[in-house]
Amino acid sequence: MHEDRHEAVMELAKRRGFFWQSYEIYGGVAGFYDLGPLGVRLKDKIISLWREFFIKKHSNIVVEIETPIIAPSKVFEASGHLEHFTDPIVECMKCGRKFRADHLIEEKLGIKAEGLSVEEMTNIIREHDLRCPVCGGPLSEVKLFNLLFKTTIGPYSSNIGYLRPETAQGMFVAFKRVYEVSRKRLPLGIAQIGRVARNEISPRQGMLRLREFTIAEIEFFFDPEEPFSNDLISELMDRLPRRKIRVLTVDAKKNGEEKPFEVDVEEAIRDKIILTPWLGYWMLVAQEFMHALGIGYSDMYFDEKAPEERAHYSAQTFDQLVHVSRYGWIEVSGHSYRTDYDLSRHMKYSGQDLRVFKQYREPIIVKKKQLIWDKAWIGRTFKSRAKTIFEELARLNVEEAIKELEEKGYIEVAGARIPRDKITVVEREEKITGKRFIPHVAEPSFGVERILYVVLDHAYTVKDGRVVLRLPRRIAPIDVAVFPLVKDAQIVKLAKKLWIELMNNGFYTLYDEEDSIGRRYARIDEIGVPAAITVDYQSLEDSTVTLRDRDTWDQVRIHIDKVVEAVRDFINGASLNDIGQRYG
C-alpha cells in the first residue's frame, strides 16, 4: 500500500484520470495541473453544488456574472494589487537569502526607501556597501517581484495588461451596471466563477498551490448602516441546520489558544468577534457547503487572520480550514470584510460615482442658511479676480461666514473684502429624500481545485483491501454503471438497453462487460460511482435488475421499467431500502 493517503490519492488521480501535472512530455511546469475526464466532471459537479448553495438558494439577493481574465493595468493600480504585489527584493550572492530591499535599507541605514526606484535602491546599497545581514555576503541588484502575470493588450507594448489574481475586481468594476440591472437593490451579491493566475515564487504541494486556478466567490454589497439588512439574515439563517461554527480568533491565539472553539454565529456577531453580520452568514453557508461535499463538521474550522496576515483590502479575514491527510489544516475558502475599500479606490481611479442612493422612508426637512452675494457688484468691483472670489465664496462654511460678517462687517476671501450690504443671509427649507453612500462588502471566496483535492482526500477509503471512493452521490463524476452479470447474449442486450436509457435520461453512465463481475465492481468503486445496475438471469424471467450501493455493497431488486426513477432517487440520497420498497 501507500505510505500515506495523500500519495494514494495522487496516484489514483493520475492513474484513473482525475488530474496530473501539466506539460508532462516537456518535463512539467511547477504550479500547473491538467484535469482529466473524471477531474473535469468532478469539478463541474462541485461548481454546480456551489452554485446551488450560494446562488440558486439566494437568487433573490445574488446574481452571477463573468468578466475577463485580462484587465488593463489601471484596474490593478486601483485595486492596490500592483502596489502591494511588487516587492523590491535583493538576494545575497553568497547564502542565497532574499530580503525586501526597502526594508533592509530603512532598517540598516535609516533612509526612507519606500517609493524609490530599483536603480536608486541598488545605488544606495552600493554606496553604503550594504551586505547580507545574516552572512555578510555581497548583495545582488534590486529586483522587483510581482505575483501578477504581465502581458500586453494589442500590438502596443505600452498597453500593459495583467492576468487577474482574483475574480473580485471584475465585480467591483462592473458594480454600477450590475446594480442598475438588478433594479438598484441592496443587499446585492455578485458572484463569479473563473480562472485566475498568480505567479507564485515556488508553488508546491500538488493541487494546493497552483499558478493558475479557479475561484468561486461572491462580492456581497450591503448598507453598512443596516448591516443586518433588516431581518433578512435571521430569516436566511432559519433555513440552515446549524447556527454554530468552530473558530480560532486572533485574540484566542494571543492567549495561547491553539484549538478552535464553537460559537453561535449570531452571538459572535453581537460580541464583535465577527465584525459584520453578512460575513458571518456566508461562513455558515460555507460550512454547509463543505459538509455537503463530505467534510465532517469537526474536520473544519474558521481561522481568523492577524492584521499583518491579511490582504491590504481586508478589515477582517477568516480562512475556512479543512483537515487533510498529509498537510494538516489547509485553506479552502477565505472570508474577508473588504469594507468600501475597493469601490472607493475604483471611484478615485475611474472618476465615476459608484455610490448608491438610499431613499429615506420620510424625507428629512432641514432648515439651512445660505449666503447670497451681489454678483453684479463683485464683478464690477474686482473684474478679473471675480471668478476666484466666487469660487472661494462658494466654498465657505456658512455658519463661520455669518459670524465673520457680524463681527467684522465684511467677509474676506481671496484677498478681497465683501461688505455686509453686498451679502444676504437667507434661510431655506431643504428636503432631503435620501443619501448616497458606498456599499460595504463581505466576500466569501473559494479555491475550487483545493476543494477538489480535499473532497478526494476525504472520500478515499479502503474496504476489504479495495479502494472505495466515497464521494457524496451527487458529486460523483459518473452516476451509474450498468453491467451484464455474464456475457450472455440476452443479458448483454438488456443491459445495453438500460444503459442507453439511463444515458438518455441525463445520467453520466458507464457500461462494462469485461472481466468478472467482482472486478468490475472494484473498478467503479475506485472512481466513486455510487450506483451499479446489474442484469442477471433472473432479469430475463421477472424483469427485475439489481441496484448496488457502492458504500455498503448491498443490493436490492428493482423493476426494469423503474430504473431511471430509482437511480434518480438514489443519487438524490434515498436509501437502498426505500428504493427497494418503492420500485421493487
Add this chain to the structure above:
RNA sequence: GCGGCGGUCGUCUAGCCUGGACUAGGACGCCGGCCUGCCAAGCCGGAGAUCCCGGGUUCAAAUCCCGGCCGCCGCACCA
C-alpha cells in the same frame, strides 16, 4: 531562490553504491481470446520504458561526474 532527498513501461517498483552478461526484471493495470450464475478467480496470447533532459568521463553509462527541468521535505515567500 537556498539546502537535503529523489526522477526506470499507464501505475507501483527491482537494478544504481561495486559501469559490461540489462535484449532493463517484476507486480498491478491495459489490449485480444477463452472461461466465469454477484464482489479485484483462472488460462492463453499481446502491446507497452530513447531508464526526466542536455553535456562529460570511459572501449563501454540506467549506473560515475557536471548543468538544467520536475517532485517531495526543511528554510524563505504565500493578497
